[in-house]
Amino acid sequence: MDPLWPLYLNEENAVAEVSGASDAGNAHLLEVDNLVVEFETRQGVFRAVDGISLHLARGEILAVVGESGSGKSVLMHAMLGLLTPGARVTADRIVFRGRDVLALKVFERRALLGKEIGVIFQDPIGSLNPCYTIGFQIDEILRRHTPLDQRARRDRTIAMLDQVGIPMPAERLSSFPHQMSGGQCQRVMIAMALACEPSLLIADEPTTALDVTIQKQILDLLMTLQRSRGMGMVIVTHNMGVVSEVADRVFVQYRGKMMECADVIEIFENPQSRYTQALLSALPENAVGTRLPVLSGSF
Numbered sequence: 627m628d629p630l631w632p633l634y635l636n637e638e639n640a641v642a643e644v645s646g647a648s649d650a651g652n653a654h655l656l657e658v659d660n661l662v663v664e665f666e667t668r669q670g671v672f673r674a675v676d677g678i679s680l681h682l683a684r685g686e687i688l689a690v691v692g693e694s695g696s697g698k699s700v701l702m703h704a705m706l707g708l709l710t711p712g713a714r715v716t717a718d719r720i721v722f723r724g725r726d727v728l729a730l731k732v733f734e735r736r737a738l739l740g741k742e743i744g745v746i747f748q749d750p751i752g753s754l755n756p757c758y759t760i761g762f763q764i765d766e767i768l769r770r771h772t773p774l775d776q777r778a779r780r781d782r783t784i785a786m787l788d789q790v791g792i793p794m795p796a797e798r799l800s801s802f803p804h805q806m807s808g809g810q811c812q813r814v815m816i817a818m819a820l821a822c823e824p825s826l827l828i829a830d831e832p833t834t835a836l837d838v839t840i841q842k843q844i845l846d847l848l849m850t851l852q853r854s855r856g857m858g859m860v861i862v863t864h865n866m867g868v869v870s871e872v873a874d875r876v877f878v879q880y881r882g883k884m885m886e887c888a889d890v891i892e893i894f895e896n897p898q899s900r901y902t903q904a905l906l907s908a909l910p911e912n913a914v915g916t917r918l919p920v921l922s923g924s925f
C-alpha cells in the first residue's frame with residue numbers, strides 16, 4: 627500500500643493541470659480500495675478508518691452515514707488528502723475519473739481540489755475567511771483553476787451567486803461573511819465549490835450547522851444543482867431523513883468499518899447488518915412511550 631501525502635488547499639501552484647482526465651470507459655467516477663487511516667495517540671495507534679472500499683458512479687449520490695465518531699469525516703478528508711501530517715493514510719487504490727490518484731504528484735492532487743472535486747464543509751461561517759469579501763473568495767478559486775480574465779471571473783462569480791439564490795448578487799460581492807446569515811454563507815460555500823464545475827462534490831454534513839427551516843432549502847438547492855450538472859456527490863450525514871431524501875446508495879459506517887452498502891430503498895426496507903437495523907430503530911419516530919430509542923452494545 628502506498629502512503630498518501632497530505633495536501634493543503636491554500637498552497638501556491640494549485641493551478642497545475644492534471645493530464646489524462648477522462649470518463650471514457652470508466653464505470654466509476656471514484657473508486658477507493660482498502661483505505662486505512664491511523665493516528666498515533668498516547669494510548670497507541672488508533673485506526674479511525676479500517677480498510678474501507680467504496681465506489682461512486684457519475685451523477686450518483688452516495689450517503690455516508692454512521693454515528694458520531696464512526697470516522698466519516700476522517701474518511702472524506704483522507705480521500706481528499708486533507709488530513710494533518712500526523713495521520714498515516716494508506717490505500718490499495720484510489721482512482722478518480724480513471725486516474726490513479728496515488729500515482730499523482732502532490733501538486734497534481736492539490737490541483738484536483740476546487741477544480742474537479744468541490745468540497746463543502748459543515749460549518750459555513752467558519753469555512754469562509756472572515757477577512758476577505760465573498761466576491762474575493764470565489765474569484766480566488768476561479769483565478770487558481772481557470773484561465774478566465776478578471777471581467778469573466780466577475781461575471782461568473784455573479785452568475786454563481788445568482789444560481790445559489792443570493793439576492794442582488796452583484797451588490798453582495800463586497801459583503802464579508804459576518805454580514806451574511808449562516809444559510810447565505812452555506813450558499814456561498816456551494817457557489818465556491820461548484821464555480822469550476824467539478825464532476826464530484828463532497829459535502830460533509832452540509833446542513834448540520836443550519837436552522838431546520840434553512841436545512842431543507844440548502845438540501846433542495848444541492849439536489850437541483852447536482853441533477854442539472856450530473857455531478858457525482860458523496861454526502862456525509864448522521865441524519866437518516868437527509869439520507870432518505872437525497873441518496874441513491876447508502877454506505878453505513880461504524881467504528882471505521884463498512885457495515886453495509888446498498889441502494890437507499892434496500893437500506894430502509896431490508897437492512898442487512900445489525901448496526902443498520904439498530905440505527906434505523908433508533909430514529910425518533912420509533913420512540914416508545916416517553917423514551918427515545920438508543921443504540922446499545924457493539925456490532
Ligand SMILES: Nc1ncnc2c1ncn2[C@@H]1O[C@H](COP(=O)(O)OP(=O)(O)OP(=O)(O)O)[C@@H](O)[C@H]1O
Nearest residue numbers: 665667672674693694695696697698699700701864
Ligand atoms: N487528528 C486526530 N488524532 C486522533 N484521533 C482523531 C484525529 N482526528 C479524528 N480522530 C478520531 O477519529 C474518530 C473519527 O472521527 P470523525 O470526525 O471522522 O467522526 P465522524 O463520524 O465524522 O463524527 P461526527 O459525525 O461527530 O462528525 C474519532 O474517534 C476522532 O476522535
